[in-house]
Amino acid sequence: QVQLVESGGGLVQAGGSLRLSCAASGRTFSSYAMGWFRQAPGKERESVAAISMSGSSTYYADSVKGRFTISRDNAKNTVYLLMNSLKPEDTAVYYCAAKRRTVATTPAEVGSWGQGTQVTVSS
Secondary structure, rough: OOEEEEEEEEEEEEEEEEEEEEEEEEOOOHHHHEEEEEEOOOOOOOOEEOOOOOOOEEEOOOOOOOOEEEEEEEEOOEEEEEOOOOOHHOEEEEEEEEEEOOOOOOOHHEEOOOOOEEEEEEE
């Protein structure tokens, strides 16, 4: 399985932006569909965005559509999540996720997780 390391979280004011990065180990990164999940205190982990192996297809939760953009660079074994117009309700630990071939839409489908990075949006 691929190993994942996230970076880029932090504290930002409402309306601000952050970019998360997830670096993957191994030489088979392009064989994995990638995604970002988040988990707020007392809530279940939920899918935020996902991207296909080639990057040609992307998927977003309704709550972040138009504000978040997922992308990947297979040459750098890295997936990104650009978050604009952040809201306090976006506050959560964000996890990078990998699944062979097809995107994971639920946590149970994920093959590999990163350690998580905290995003806090102040009002």
